[in-house]
Amino acid sequence: MSSLSPQRPKPLHLLAAFASGGLLTFAVFINAEAGRYGGALYSSWLAHGTGTVAAVIVLGLLWFRDKAAVTAVRNKAPLWAYLGGISGAATVMLTSTAVNTPLALAGTLALGLAGQVAFSLAADKWGLFGLPSRRLTVRDAGAVVLITAGSLIIIFFGMGGAA
Incomplete structure (x- = not known):
């Protein structure tokens, strides 16, 4: 048990979490469309390839602005933190497959939310x-x-039902 007392979230924190849910929904939709036309593996490669390009650009801009900060951040991540890419790739493949089934976007995200809460x-x-x-x-x-x-x-009673 932690001796720290729990803090109440600030309105900006709540707004950021809500916005990230909206962005996640948009990303799942885009990945599903890529998966529909090219398959789940293509969808994952596309999402992570564009993410890698964006990250390299941002890191490049930060490198020219503050080299010490970039080096400090690089040296602090625990080894297991690098596993996020593996789970991210699997998540993109699973969601882009599930969205293109009768579950559709809402059912996929609803079950995904249940899984996130259970794991958290x-x-x-x-x-x-x-x-x-x-x-x-x-x-x-x-x-x-x-x-x-x-x-x-x-899933079973909304928008025509998946069953």
Whole structure:
């Protein structure tokens, strides 16, 4: 258990999280379209290739502006942090495949959200990836149940239903 007291999120934090959800939805849609025309592997390569080009450009601009900051950041990441690219590639392939099924965009994202919450609660419980471990509450279980129920409603009863 962590001795730090939990902080309440600021409105800007809430807005940033909400906006990232919108951007994630847009990215999943774009990746699904690429997957529809070129397959899941093509979609992943396209997404990560353009991301790599963008990252190289940003790092290049930062390098000319503040070389010390770029070097300091490079030396601080734990080794497991580099596994994000592997999970990102798998995520793009899985979502670009799932979106092009009867689940569609809403069903894919709803189940994806349920999976994210379940995994994040496991990470909180066991202190994975350097997070402080915390005791899960009935409220956490209720959130998972409600998100999963909402996902199933979207999939089976929303917009014509996938079944």
